[in-house]
Amino acid sequence: MNSPIVRIVSVFAGILIGFGITWGLFFLSKDRESTEQVQPNNPEEISSSDEIVETDSTNSLNLNEPLVIPDVITKLDIPQDLFDQKHAIAKWVVSLDEDQILSWLEQSTQAEWNVSTSFRTEFQTALIQKLSLSSPEEALEFAAARIEPVRSSLGSIVIFEWATNDLDGAIAYVKTETVLSELDRSWVLHSILQSQGGLSLEQQKEIARQLGDEAYAITFYFQSLLTTKIDDPKTVWYDIVELAVPDNRQHSDTLEAVAKAWIEQAGLQIFDEISASITDNIILQSVAFSVLMDHADIEEQTEEAFEYTFKLHDDFPWKGFILRSIVATWASNDYMAVLNRAETLPPSGYRQFLIEQGYREKARIEPKDTLENLDSLPPGLLESSGQIAIRELTKQSPNDAVDFVMRLEDKELQQQLATSLVYTWRNKDLEATKNWILGMATDEPLRDALLAPLANSLVATDPRLAFELALQQSLQQNGENLNGHEASIVGRIAQTDIELAIELMPQVRDESRLATTTSIASALVGSGDSPRAIQFLNKLSESEQLEHYRNSVWNWIGTDSEGLKNNIATIKEAATRSAVAQMMIGLNSQTNAYSEAELESLEQYLSKEDKEMLEQWLQEAQP
Template sequence: MIRIKILPSTKALVLIITGVIVGVVATLTVWILANLSSSNPVQHQSDNYNESSPSIPPHSDDTLVSKVNTNSTDQIKSAVRQIDALEQLQNHFERRATLYTLVAPLSDESIAELLTRSEDQQWNLSSKIRADLQRVLLERLSSSKPIDAIQYVLDHSQDGSGIGAMLFWLFKDWANSNLAAAVENAKKLPTAIRKIAFEGILQAYTQETNEHHPQISNDFNLDKHFVKSLLDVLDFENLTDPDLVWFAVIDIVEQDLSFAPQLEGLAKQWYLSSGFDVLEGIRTSVSHYEMKVTLFSNLLRYITKSEPARAFDYIATQLELGLRWDTAPHVISEWATQDPSTAHDAVSNIDPIALREFLRKTVIETWALKHPEYVLQNLSNFHQETRTHAVTSAIESLTSESPDVAVSWVLQLEDDIDQFDAARALVSVWSQHDLNAALNWVQSESAIAEFRHFLYQTLAISMVSTDPSGAFELALTLRLANGGVGFEAEIVSQIATEDVELALTLLPKVRNGKSKGFAYEQVGDALVRSGEFKKAANLGTQLDESYHSSYYQYISYIWVNMDPDKLYAMLPDLPNAEARSKAAYALFVLYDGNDSIPQKKVESLDQYLTEIDRETLGPLAPTKDP
């Protein structure tokens, strides 16, 4: 894999290095031209030539250049002889400098011909010289015909030798001269090698615009498909400059949450390579809120594994309120798995109070899951506001593992409120696994006699999902609450959200009075929400007339928010005057102040209002203009 490495950008250093290279190349050029002026260059050996090296078999010029275009035959012959002479040079830098000098004056046709000849194994070149020659020829060809140079690499890549490196520097050089063309052609490459071209382009670009990262993606004019191809194959763990890739792609992908996992991996590597301070760069570069929440939640949770206090302090002191709410629970939950006591104490330093209490509960849930008995033994250490949460979380955790152990803890608790909270948590979880055992305990345990009634309610609620009819029958046996509403009405309400037809069959069994009125309203609500408006309207007629006003007022406000046009259309056909009046009342409240509603439509509501509802509306009641 090619790694992106950003070269030093100090101008002074670049000028010095450039000067040295130019001087050396000039000196070598003079030296080599002098040596190559002889009629038989192969026999002239430089001072650096190793006498013990095996001699290179002489070529037949006719063999090597038999197919050369007549206009460049002499040029090719001369080049072949000079390349042969390079076998005498052991210094790699000298050979490379000579090759650059040799190919500089050649025509594109001669370059192409030499590339073809360089593949001929009859030309006895060492592998190093052959590789150097091909690279120099490709560099030279890429300056005038980059597409031809790249196509040559692709056509000769079947052996896999050096294609990655070649493509990297070819696109890097091309980007230096024509960025737009380089990017456009990189997009056309096969997915497997496209990212290599991108890396070359990216490095070339940033060498000149290292201080303008945020503009990279705009200048590249990259599309999501291209960026996805890059991110899919990048090895984030070995990426040298993750910030470079980040700024190149963030403007394109930040509004597409499908890129979140890849950006998260990139952000993690950036953090690992550059430290905690990268958070500000990430925060300021992402404008899309949902992407920011996703990235920060996961990244800060990752950082919490090694720097929990610093990650939490960053949230508490640096993030705006919305982002604080969305990220803090993830961090505090991770911290609580490591050190719940310290995490619990740290929560005291965050605002607002509502978030603080929520995070305390989050810590307690994690703490109780891992060490439930410790939590129960130290209830006095918890704030009064979260003590109930500590009790219920710990008992729920214990009950899931061993109901018998949980029962023993319920009976040990001395505080009445703690014991009541613990017993409800026990029954709620236990009944999901073993309803009969939980029911037997509630019926027989003398220590819970004072609040046994409430535990039956807990049992009934738990039974709704598995035995709704049984839950209803159990609720019927319980005494009425202080407000006069039987618990069976609450059970019918819960059943209606899942099975409204079953709820309808249970309604006649609900005890009369407030219980029946409440139950009918809840089932009517469920019917309206499922679009069964006529059935909901007719359901109210089964109630005593004294409950019509309450019922139709309740469902009309649900209905007017679900489908006001349907309610208006059905007004004349509603089953009684109370139903029509409450519907008209709800529609008028909706239409009030809405200039898009025709005045005649508003005025038409008046005919359906009862005198009581018209008086309630007062001066707001719909009337015709004088």
């Protein structure tokens, strides 16, 4: 189980590599440490007349010169360049004996050594790594005396080196040594398992069992499979498939990685065996989607992924979702292949989806051809494919898109495609879009229809012009009512500039008055101004007020319950006040917005009929 590695010969290189192994780059060691930029120590002692500094300095990195190692680390001359710092640390450490390492480690914790946190960490890491080879007990004792995260960072290096060279000794020590606590168990066990490459799950579980946490071996095994090459995916699969826990992302990721490796080795048909071995549907659908989509992402394999998935039994988890996702990928690569495959299928939802997806992708890839041949599209696809094509053509050539729209004889289709054109073109050139629409004759029906999307496009940058354009558009039928688009524009303005919305309110057409008033009132409530909101609503008729309050009291309480309670008396109509109070009291069992005393004060606004109705309702609602 233990495969010792002789490292003394390669200490120099090993120390260089080991500098990156730390989690503590952002923390100081146990005592207060400086985070200032690394500077040469004692700059006042360096001058052109001070010849002795050149003699005693370790600044020279020439390996041919004799290396002078000071006993006190504050006398180390630290290079400015990061690579030179690493080189210097390696030269210093390789020359140290055990006593010197221990002395330097102790000195490195002192705040008087004015170096950056990252340099101090790399320095300690190199010392600990070398000390771990000769005296791991003392190295671990030093690490354990630090605070987190330096404690676990340095400790992990010690345990890894120790277990690499003497697994049994490392396990025996950590089982009995009191410098480690229960809180250290996870990083200790992780470092030991990490040091033992190539172990089976059972071997790892045996090590973890000795340290009192067999379950961690499973976690580690799953994690390690995500970062190693899997040579025998079938064996590994059967090792882990029964251990996987639903909704554990790491387990799912590992299963997916192993399944992909197995398919890569044995072919897609092996997924029959893979899926048959999964007993949990959540895991199965996750693995199936990941594996089959991964296969489909390679263009040469997309059709194979489709055919395999299509033949799965219909109750296979997520079959429809996976199949549609594969078709979307396939169509983006080769829409003609998708359309040709659709022709071979009997009438079904899958066949229809292939047809729709194929033509959508054709519209995206060949917008001009699609638009010129709209009449040849299958029934039901003209609008969706036409809109995709006009958007793509607008991105490529707005003038060509405009030319096509203006040539359309079908006025309903013309309006639909022109609207898509406007919403696409505005993102590229809003000014040109505006000029095109406003340049049409004022009696042109298409101009009137496009005033709404143009106003929507301008509301964020020029809200007054957006409002003016909305007023120019004719009233539109909405169910049984006629509405002006200015109500929508004012509602959007009110979300960012309530005063401007109020200023524009008098210009709103009568047909838009109710919708505009309620949208401004809602914006006022949202900004915590319930008194003004009630004033606005008082302008409505009693029936209009009642309708608005019934639709808004729940949200009003959630947004500004105090404002509504404190201003209910200002509601103009007594019947409306009574209805609002009734709703506030009746909903309180769910909102918990008001105390018993506040509920009692609200009862003064109830009419006799509403009070009796409320009492009856509350009595019936009791369990």
